[in-house]
Amino acid sequence: MGPLFMSPFRSAISAATTALLAGGLCIALPTTSFAAPPTAESFDILYYTTDADAAQARQMTANDLQGYVNQARCECGQNVSARVRIRSDAGAPDNVQVRTFVGDNCGQGQNGINPQNRPCALVLDEFANAYTRNINFSFNPLWLATGVSGADGGNQAIDQAVAARDCGSGQGNGGVWICVEDGSQTDCQDNEFIVQGSQNINATDDMGGSVPLTYDFAGPNITATGFSVVGGDGAIQVSWDNDSTGDTNGFRVLCAELDGSPVSGKGFSPPNITAENRGTTYYTKDNLCPDGPFSEVPVDDMPDAPIPVPETTGSGGGSSGGDDGTGTGGFGLGDAPDPLRDHSSCCAAHGEAGCDDEVCQSIVCETNGLASCCDSEWNQTCAESAVRDCVAACGEHAGSGSTTGGTTSGSMSDTDSTTNVSATDSTTSGSGTATDTDTDSGTATGTGTGGGDEFADSPIHSLDWAYVCSDHMPFNASQARITGLENGREYQILVVAYDRAGNPSEASAVLTAEPRETTDLWEQCEEQGNVCGKGGFCSCTTDQTPADERLLWLGLGVLGLVARRRRGAAK
Amino acid sequence: MSTLLAATAAAAALSSAAATEPAKAPPPPPAAASEGTNAAPSEAAIERQSTIKTSKEKRDRWNRPGSPQRFALEIKLGPYLPDVDLRYDGPGFGPYGTLFGETNSRGEANDDPKPAVMPIIGFEWQFAYFGGPLGLGTQVGFFRDKAKALLAMPREDENVRSEADDVTFGVVPLSLLLVYRFELLADRFKVPLVPYAKAGAGYGVWWTRNGNGDVPTNQAGNRGAGGVWGWQLNAGGMLRLDFIERSTAKRLDQTTGINHTYLFGEYQLNRLDNFGIGDSISVGDSTWFAGLAIEF
Numbered sequence: 025m026g027p028l029f030m031s032p033f034r035s036a037i038s039a040a041t042t043a044l045l046a047g048g049l050c051i052a053l054p055t056t057s058f059a060a061p062p063t064a065e066s067f068d069i070l071y072y073t074t075d076a077d078a079a080q081a082r083q084m085t086a087n088d089l090q091g092y093v094n095q096a097r098c099e100c101g102q103n104v105s106a107r108v109r110i111r112s113d114a115g116a117p118d119n120v121q122v123r124t125f126v127g128d129n130c131g132q133g134q135n136g137i138n139p140q141n142r143p144c145a146l147v148l149d150e151f152a153n154a155y156t157r158n159i160n161f162s163f164n165p166l167w168l169a170t171g172v173s174g175a176d177g178g179n180q181a182i183d184q185a186v187a188a189r190d191c192g193s194g195q196g197n198g199g200v201w202i203c204v205e206d207g208s209q210t211d212c213q214d215n216e217f218i219v220q221g222s223q224n225i226n227a228t229d230d231m232g233g234s235v236p237l238t239y240d241f242a243g244p245n246i247t248a249t250g251f252s253v254v255g256g257d258g259a260i261q262v263s264w265d266n267d268s269t270g271d272t273n274g275f276r277v278l279c280a281e282l283d284g285s286p287v288s289g290k291g292f293s294p295p296n297i298t299a300e301n302r303g304t305t306y307y308t309k310d311n312l313c314p315d316g317p318f319s320e321v322p323v324d325d326m327p328d329a330p331i332p333v334p335e336t337t338g339s340g341g342g343s344s345g346g347d348d349g350t351g352t353g354g355f356g357l358g359d360a361p362d363p364l365r366d367h368s369s370c371c372a373a374h375g376e377a378g379c380d381d382e383v384c385q386s387i388v389c390e391t392n393g394l395a396s397c398c399d400s401e402w403n404q405t406c407a408e409s410a411v412r413d414c415v416a417a418c419g420e421h422a423g424s425g426s427t428t429g430g431t432t433s434g435s436m437s438d439t440d441s442t443t444n445v446s447a448t449d450s451t452t453s454g455s456g457t458a459t460d461t462d463t464d465s466g467t468a469t470g471t472g473t474g475g476g477d478e479f480a481d482s483p484i485h486s487l488d489w490a491y492v493c494s495d496h497m498p499f500n501a502s503q504a505r506i507t508g509l510e511n512g513r514e515y516q517i518l519v520v521a522y523d524r525a526g527n528p529s530e531a532s533a534v535l536t537a538e539p540r541e542t543t544d545l546w547e548q549c550e551e552q553g554n555v556c557g558k559g560g561f562c563s564c565t566t567d568q569t570p571a572d573e574r575l576l577w578l579g580l581g582v583l584g585l586v587a588r589r590r591r592g593a594a595k
Numbered sequence: 596m597s598t599l600l601a602a603t604a605a606a607a608a609l610s611s612a613a614a615t616e617p618a619k620a621p622p623p624p625p626a627a628a629s630e631g632t633n634a635a636p637s638e639a640a641i642e643r644q645s646t647i648k649t650s651k652e653k654r655d656r657w658n659r660p661g662s663p664q665r666f667a668l669e670i671k672l673g674p675y676l677p678d679v680d681l682r683y684d685g686p687g688f689g690p691y692g693t694l695f696g697e698t699n700s701r702g703e704a705n706d707d708p709k710p711a712v713m714p715i716i717g718f719e720w721q722f723a724y725f726g727g728p729l730g731l732g733t734q735v736g737f738f739r740d741k742a743k744a745l746l747a748m749p750r751e752d753e754n755v756r757s758e759a760d761d762v763t764f765g766v767v768p769l770s771l772l773l774v775y776r777f778e779l780l781a782d783r784f785k786v787p788l789v790p791y792a793k794a795g796a797g798y799g800v801w802w803t804r805n806g807n808g809d810v811p812t813n814q815a816g817n818r819g820a821g822g823v824w825g826w827q828l829n830a831g832g833m834l835r836l837d838f839i840e841r842s843t844a845k846r847l848d849q850t851t852g853i854n855h856t857y858l859f860g861e862y863q864l865n866r867l868d869n870f871g872i873g874d875s876i877s878v879g880d881s882t883w884f885a886g887l888a889i890e891f
Binding site: 254255256257258259260261505507540541542543544545546547548549550551552553554555556557558559560561562 | 689690694695744760762764805814815819820821822823869874
């Protein structure tokens with residue numbers, strides 16, 4: 025079309041036609057341009073990480089594209105920066121209206137045909153000429169996973185829009201969507217999106233295609249049973265049965281003193297927020313932005329239509345829940361309840377005062393002294409309090425099914441038989457978690473003991489990196505040994521799994537164990553009369569008795585005599 | 596065609612010349628022969644060029660048939676239990692027996708340790724023949740034993756073993772041996788039995804590991820690893836397998852240079868205890884091995 029359109033003959037006809045239409049039909053036509061409208065190939069799109077000040081940090085690598093956008097970054101509002109421009113070799117573009125959005129499935133969202141898809145946040149609305157220079161912008165990672173709410177008239181401008189949901193869950197591929205107006209309608213239509221999210225020049229896959237910008241706001245949902253700890257000599261042996269079928273990428277073991285303080289000489293520095301995520305670390309909101317979010321997006325607590333969890337792509341998160349209400353929970357405690365499924369649940373934050381369980385409501389508002397939960401808003405603090413103390417109410421959420429194939433399975437029943445980590449009862453970890461109500465003391469052997477309620481409030485649940493006592497272990501790991509501990513001293517132990525994006529799973533229960541001194545062969549030899557000698561690789565002359573020494577010298581003398589006789593015979 | 600005519604003419608001229616001078620050397624082959632297939636090589640030429648000895652040819656001055664025989668390789672397996680407690684003369688079990696012995700339900704040793712299967716590989720250079728090859732050989736084996744560590748201070752009602760800690764003991768016995776194999780009967784009279792004997796020096800590399808997988812250090816500051824010298828004797832018999840199918844054995848020799856294959860068994864007396872000098876660990880054993888060997 026381009027070359028033909030630009031040919032002199034075609035140009036002359038086009039100009040004549042335009043003049044005829046303008047003159048004869050008296051219609052005011054826009055200025056006719058002889059350049060082509062930009063195509064997808066015209067655009068260079070690059071993604072960058074940002075620092076705590078939202079300043080552009082470094083260009084994203086393939087690792088970043090697949091693992092940068094996680095739930096903690098979303099909650100902390102650590103923005104993604106992008107650069108868009110029309111390539112210089114793409115020629116002068118037709119000066120049409122070009123709109124840039126950020127999100128997932130923006131085409132359908134813009135159409136409004138499917139009410140489950142929300143319109144994406146609008147970043148730029150400029151004529152094509154503006155794109156001939158670098159246009160830098162940054163956006164909250166939340167916009168990759170959700171569209172704008174109907175609140176505030178559905179304003180799509182990213183600095184004014186209200187997000188339809190929060191960072192609670194979801195996985196998928198988002199990115200920059202570009203719509204080139206064809207002038208037929210005022211708004212962008214599905215077929216006008218020439219760049220559809222996955223285009224960038226950061227990295228290419230094996231097939232030469234762009235590596236999409238992945239967002240993952242859900243931790244791995246793994247099946248890990250038989251969690252046990254046992255004390256060794258200056259060490260604690262941790263083991264679990266690992267059936268990694270979800271998107272678990274690794275494990276870390278956390279340890280703490282019995283009083284909950286970090287173990288001296290253990291712990292790691294929190295991962296640098298701009299460092300490349302190679303899948304060996306996990307991120308939590310508290311660790312990533314301990315001083316509060318870097319940026320925030322207003323979220324509509326009650327969007328006017330249910331927003332589905334976006335379609336899962338690539339590595340899905342764990343096992344799906346079945347219709348029969350069975351399923352597997354997280355590492356130890358099952359998935360967090362989905363706030364989008366139940367807007368009045370005691371176990372999740374929502375915008376209303378009070379919750380759906382009177383007993384739990386009473387515990388939280390009266391017993392725990394959080395009156396504002398019943399007076400104004402059931403916020404995250406209220407939900408955490410409920411999860412911690414309302415076993416009856418929130419236990420039903422344990423083991424909620426995960427998302428597979430773009431559908432959300434039903435919530436699960438109590439996880440009496442499917443909760444993974446034994447050796448505890450009603451242990452709570454972090455926010456929005458449900459509890460296991462059935463198991464009692466654990467399978468910890470030797471000196472390991474069940475954690476139980478005793479450690480429900482242990483700060484080790486914060487997953488702070490000061491408590492991390494192991495290196496990254498791969499997804500198929502099933503045991504770890506924490507060394508460098510003190511014999512006769514009891515320690516808290518917890519295991520957490522995480523996915524490629526660094527989202528931690530629900531942590532295991534907290535077990536305790538006491539390292540105990542053991543005896544090896546070398547020590548046993550010393551204990552029983554030092555019958556194994558001194559060791560070493562040249563022990564042939566060590567510790568001779570006088571008799572041994574005489575024997576040695578006698579042997580050497582005989583050898584010398586023989587040698588002398590042989591030399592004499594040779595002469 | 597012109598070449599053929601020329602060759603024919605040349606041949607005619609040569610034949611007429613030969614008729615007149617019959618005492619001359621035989622005529623060269625016709626020119627046409629160089630354009631077709633080469634003549635088949637003679638038997639003598641094949642014999643001269645061949646690298647494969649025929650079975651009829653004697654390989655050395657002792658008239659043994661087949662290709663030259665210079666080396667032997669053997670692989671064998673057998674039970675092995677290092678005699679670590681050799682110097683222990685106290686009550687009950689020695690340190691090795693206490694840790695690696697058979698245990699009761701509380702984890703306490705109540706019987707001697709069971710030997711583990713040790714694999715050994717041996718190689719030999721046969722440098723002389725006196726009714727059988729005399730050679731210099733070396734062999735290397737590997738032994739490892741593992742047990743749950745003992746709790747240093749077990750409580751009264753609990754198992755004395757740690758669930759978390761495994762301790763190990765390993766030995767790699769090395770030896771340099773003078774080997775003699777009496778093959779005269781097998782070579783000359785087709786008796787498929789070859790008695791043999793080996794004698795030489797040994798060196799046992801050994802190590803212990805504690806529950807953390809580290810080589811421990813005792814209170815005296817000595818590391819639990821080292822090497823110990825000793826001596827070794829082997830005596831055994833080999834069954835030469837050539838008799839099962841002699842033609843196949845000959846073909847194997849012709850194609851690969853393997854003169855003989857054997858099934859063998861032997862008794863080994865291995866004393867690796869620094870010749871009894873000083874307070875050294877002992878890691879030798881008196882045991883037997885069985886395996887397969889080839890000479891080539």
